Amino acid sequence: MTRPVECPFENEIVRVAMEGRWPDSAPLDLREHAADCPGCLDLVEVASAVSDDRAAAFREVDLPAAGLVWWRMQLRRRREAEQTLQRATFALQTTMVVLVLAAAAALLHFVPIPSIGWPGWLLESVGSAGRIDAIVRAVLHWGTPVLLGAVAWITLAPVAAWIALEHD
């Protein structure tokens, strides 16, 4: 025969056991029922053991004071807020650098500057003005895709930064 999963006396037995009143101070009818009910026999065994162990655990634990826990949590919260701010600042700085580079590329592409003169140290390091011009022309040849990429980056970078920081 299958036993019912729960006995109607279960809650009452658990309450009495948790209050440490089992078996001496338990109501007589409850004790009589538990003696005949296999489920309640198991229950009494388990609930009394858990209740005793819980009381022992309460005695053995040495908890930190609430004030100390609160203080540690404040410190940690502040540190995490600072880290979030640092990440946001870095994302903003990166965006600004990209923005400036894109603006410079756009300026070179759209505004003709015939009188531009290359500084001496740059000529020495690269070779000649003609070579620099060739590099600039090559860059400008790809200027439109680069510009489009930069615009896309400028648009998407803040969105990406926002998504990355949203859960913080």
Place this chain on the structure above:
Amino acid sequence: MAIFANVHDAPLPIERDSVADGDAAFVMDEEEFRRFYERTARPVWAYLARTTGDPELADDLLQEAYYRFVRADATYESEAHRRNSLFRIATNLARDEGRRRRRASFVALADDPANPDPLDRRTRVNRAEHRTDLERALDKLKPAERELIWLAYGQGFSRDEMAETLGLKTGSVRLMLFRAKRKLAALLRGEPCTANGGSR
């Protein structure tokens, strides 16, 4: 039968508007926290210590649980709901730690099966000497069974509260708790028990 319910079925704490969350302040103030901590810290610690079997780990998880609870800045329908949320956070932390330790022990075993960490071994032996009968019996239960037993008979949670805390359906809680109780009772009596908890 799906044992695990969708966690969204359980009533969730209401998240506060996080727009004003830029500063380093918690919504719960220190005095409110102090009162809540004094009411709940021992029960939560006992729950963590007995479900993980490691009192030192329980110390760490307890602080982490409170931090996550306070950081959530949620509002609750009642004191019981607030307490259940704390227990749910503690349960999830204990489960995560259990998974992490199982992975770590698997890797350690694969690395060097002949030489387990001697400090860890010594700690375990020392701890085992001081265990009560109940702790030894709890060790033989599955983690979910330990959680159910402790919430039901250590905390006096209702079946619905247990379902909410553990992310289970109430019907599953009844059945699993019945089996866990039978299994634990058999272990405490020193009887061998079958896989579904019945004694032979």
